[in-house]
Structures are given as C-alpha cells and as structure tokens.
Amino acid sequence: MALVLENPFPKSLSKTGPTKFSDDGKLLELVVKEGYGVKGMVDSGIAELPQRYIHPPHERIVRKEAIDALCYLAKPIDLSKLGREGGEEVARALCESAEKLGFFQVVNHGVPFELLESMKCATKRFFEMPVEKKAMYLRGKTPCPNVFYGTSFAPDKEVCLEWKDYLSMIYMNDEEALKYWPEQCRDVSLEYLKKCKAMISGILKGLLEGLGVGLEEGALEAYMEAKAVNLNYYPPCPNPELTVGVGRHSDLAALTVLLQDEIGGLYVKVDKGWIEISPVPGALVINVGDTLEILSNGRYKSAEHRVMASGSKERVSIPIFVSPRPHTMIGPLPGLVEDGKAVYGRLLFGEYMANYFGAGHQGKSSLDFARI
Ligand SMILES: O=C(O)CCC(=O)C(=O)O
Ligand SMILES: [Fe+2]
Numbered sequence: 001m002a003l004v005l006e007n008p009f010p011k012s013l014s015k016t017g018p019t020k021f022s023d024d025g026k027l028l029e030l031v032v033k034e035g036y037g038v039k040g041m042v043d044s045g046i047a048e049l050p051q052r053y054i055h056p057p058h059e060r061i062v063r064k065e066a067i068d069a070l071c072y073l074a075k076p077i078d079l080s081k082l083g084r085e086g087g088e089e090v091a092r093a094l095c096e097s098a099e100k101l102g103f104f105q106v107v108n109h110g111v112p113f114e115l116l117e118s119m120k121c122a123t124k125r126f127f128e129m130p131v132e133k134k135a136m137y138l139r140g141k142t143p144c145p146n147v148f149y150g151t152s153f154a155p156d157k158e159v160c161l162e163w164k165d166y167l168s169m170i171y172m173n174d175e176e177a178l179k180y181w182p183e184q185c186r187d188v189s190l191e192y193l194k195k196c197k198a199m200i201s202g203i204l205k206g207l208l209e210g211l212g213v214g215l216e217e218g219a220l221e222a223y224m225e226a227k228a229v230n231l232n233y234y235p236p237c238p239n240p241e242l243t244v245g246v247g248r249h250s251d252l253a254a255l256t257v258l259l260q261d262e263i264g265g266l267y268v269k270v271d272k273g274w275i276e277i278s279p280v281p282g283a284l285v286i287n288v289g290d291t292l293e294i295l296s297n298g299r300y301k302s303a304e305h306r307v308m309a310s311g312s313k314e315r316v317s318i319p320i321f322v323s324p325r326p327h328t329m330i331g332p333l334p335g336l337v338e339d340g341k342a343v344y345g346r347l348l349f350g351e352y353m354a355n356y357f358g359a360g361h362q363g364k365s366s367l368d369f370a371r372i
Helices: 024-033 037-043 087-100 113-127 131-135 174-180 186-209 219-223 290-295 349-356 365-369
Strands: 103-107 147-151 165-171 226-234 246-249 255-260 266-270 273-276 284-288 305-307 315-323
Touching: 024 037, 024 147, 037 131, 037 147, 037 165, 037 226, 087 103, 087 186, 113 165, 113 186, 113 226, 113 255, 113 315, 165 186, 174 186, 186 219, 186 226, 186 255, 186 284, 186 290, 186 315, 219 290, 290 349, 290 365, 349 365
Parallel strands: none
Antiparallel strands: 103 284, 147 165, 165 226, 226 315, 246 305, 255 284, 255 315, 266 273, 266 305
8 A cells, every 4th residue: 555655644743753653642633533543644654553552462463373263163154045945054054153153254145246345445445535534524523423434443442542444334224325425435335235134134034043932023123123334444554463453342233244355364262262264255254243142142152353453454344233223122032031041131222332332342341231
C-alpha cells in the first residue's frame, strides 16, 4: 500500500520527528476523535508503535506459538445439501462444530465468489478515502446512528488500543441503507447481505433444530432479525508482535458470518492454546456468538477469539453479525431447562447488548452478565 508522503498530523505532535509520537492525549484526539484512525497514523509515516498500542506481553499474539488446528477444526463444511435431501448429515456437522469449537468454515454456501471479492474491494475503497470523508461517519457526526466509522472496539474504555479501523452498518431497511450507507460500499454490501440471508437462515435453523427441543413459531426469524455488516480494516503495522488487531473476545451476536482475505491472523482459543483459522479461498467463517450460547444453554460455544495486527500488508475482514432485535427476550430454549439446569437466565437482548458494549474486550467475560 502506498503511504501518503505528506504527514497529515500536525507537525507539533512529535518531539522527535514525524515518525514517533509521544503524546497519548494528542494521539487519541487525532486517531479517535478526529477520525484519522490507525490508517491515518500509518499513512503519516510512523515507524514505532505509540505507547497506547503496546499490549502487555501475556496479551500479545505469537504466531509460532499457535497450535495445530487439525485436531480442533473440521474441514470446511459443504452446505450444498443443507435444507435439501441428504441435508441431515450437513446439519449434524454444523451442530458438532458449534458444540466442539464454536467456529467452522463453510463452502458451497450460495454466495458468489465475485461478490466476496467485491466486498473486499469495497472495504478498501471506503478506507482509502480521505480522512475528512470518513470522519463524516464518526459517532456524533454521522447523519444516521446505524452507520458509524471508528477505531478500536471501545477506545474510551480500553487501556490498550486495537490496531483496527471499522465501519459498521446496521441494516434496518433498504430505504435507510440507500440513503445513508457510504456509496463506496453501499450497493455491494446490501447485495451481500441479501445473498447471505438463505445461508444464515439455513445454518441457524440447523443449529436450533439440532438442540432437539422444537422451536416456537417465529423464533428462528426473531433470533436473526437484526443484521449488521462491519468492514474491518487492519492497516500494516510496524511491530505487529507488540499489539493486537482485535483483543480476546467472544461475539455478541447469535451467529457471525466472517469473510476474511488471504492474509490470516484470526486465532481461536482451545484448551491448550490458540489455533489459527487459516483463510480458505471462497469459504466463509461462521462462529457462534454469546446469544446462541445462551439460547442453547451453553451447548454451543461462543468461542473466544482474537486477531493479530497485520504485518507488512493491510488486512480486511467483513463480519455480518446476526442477532435478535433489542426488544427480543433471550434465554435458554424452554425444553432445554425443564430439569432446572439453566446455566443462563432470561433477559432482553437489548440489556445484554448494553452490557456488552459497556466495557472493552475481556475474553468471554461478557457472558457472566447472563449467567445464573
Ligand atoms: O477480523 C477478523 O478476522 C475477526 C474480527 C472479529 O472478531 C470481529 O469483528 O468481531
Ligand atoms: Fe469477533
């Protein structure tokens, strides 16, 4: 990626020259509040990580310490028969992966390869825009609260920041999306969401039915009613081993459908350490989120995961978060707790969500809020 030559940061920022920043307050002001993002900082020519991006040694990701994924991660699941004759075996494979690891990859998912490629291009197109254009979507400035641009997960609550910028687009209806989503990524993101819908519904149906307790009418639709597309952009990082792209967390959603590019760097926690979910061309990564762990009373695992900061090349990833709407009650499905062994209580998804976004990433601790 070509770096812009002119330093967009005020020259006064650094005492030691344009490649080193020593003032955390100023840095936050520019990167977070003014919308430069990590990309703006990288484009300005930094050669060293600012202090706020240096994570303590036990949180850093050491690529060579990752353990062999083969024992934990099933081979990509072929979805071509899901919901058709012979689909039971596919559904069984999905349930098994959701129980064991909470992460799996899928192929023959019905989403055209070209559309996956177009999503990655659209992500780059958005982040390559000048800062002023992206900053129009910062929280507090964006004309629509369902579309916002930012950096790190919760910069005002995190001690150490994440090496990541993002654009979040929460889908409410076509009219709102057409009016407010950035034109650099609007049409392709809408198309992508639409093309993913049947796959999402098929996977979630298979997983919920696999719990063997029956589903109330409308339950499947309610648990997948809300969808958000995020465009994640991980700029190249001078010291990726000192920081993280995304810290340890589990996802809030029922399911996450993740499109990652060829760079790699997504790690999932297993009993003995971390395994990498290596990119498979054309595949999508699916993971169970907290909501589905709660609905399944702990049977499906909302796996802890994290992302290494990108090294010499930028990385993009595009998660679709599939969730209920805030007014929907979540809790273990009724038939799963008849013997009184509920691990999680019942609460509004909106309450769970407010708690989730109320703190920085802290592994799987988000689930404690719903635990009995
Ligand atoms: O970039 C990735 O591979 C995963 C990102 C992620 O975990 C998230 O956005 O929740
Ligand atoms: Fe995640």
